[in-house]
Amino acid sequence: MTVHHPQTPQFFLTSPSACPYLPGQAERKVFTHLVGDRASGLLDLLSQGGFRRSQNIAYRPACERCRACVSVRILVDEFRPGRSMRRVIARNADLVGRMSEPSPSSEQYSLFRRYLDDRHTHGGMSEMSVLDYAMMVEDSQVDTRLIQYRERGPDSAFTTASDGDLVAVALSDVMGDGVSMVYSFFEPTESARSLGTYMILDHIERTRRMGLPYLYLGYWVNGSRKMDYKIRFQPQEHLMAKGWERYEG
Structure with missing residues (x-):
């Protein structure tokens, strides 16, 4: 049938x-x-x-x-990092980001668990098993990429063999008009690096190099401290009742 x-x-x-x-x-x-x-x-x-x-x-x-x-997307061609964001980029100059097909690993899951246990103990994802994590990464029928951020080794410009510890991971979709950051997590003991901010900055540059106009960040909730960071990346557009509108607060 x-x-x-x-x-x-x-x-x-x-x-x-x-x-x-x-x-x-x-x-x-x-x-x-x-x-x-x-x-x-x-x-x-x-x-x-x-x-x-x-x-x-x-x-x-x-x-x-x-x-x-409110749905938020960054206008990547117009974005210019301010002084504090340039410092974040400089602090993470010793990292290398590798983009690949979405393939889960036990190393990723260990980092994911440390992140959840430190940042989201009572969140909806706190009970995710290694199989749940694998499904989150692999279960996609769109163009999904995994970006793994590791400490740079002496030969990282030529080979992955000398790459160091995994410190951050981003799961992202490549779409017709931009890149959408689906989920990201990082080593909680590396708070001085501001890895959440760094991954967004890195994605802005990746999106620009792809020739795509927008980086989608999901939802911003005015009044929620969890979402305050998204409003820092301007200029951006917000989806309002009449469509996407430019926002520069």
């Missing part, structure tokens, strides 16, 4: 649950599946409307009483 997938994606709505960003609020999400040959094109289209990817699901907030979640 031949199974025909519908040409128009089907959308579903989750039940209300506690908002992880604003106390006292409830969140709901609308989502659809990203499957088959059309997955990449569908993700490109949905990203324009503020959707994000998690494995083979594209979702966006659909809360009944709140519109605090």
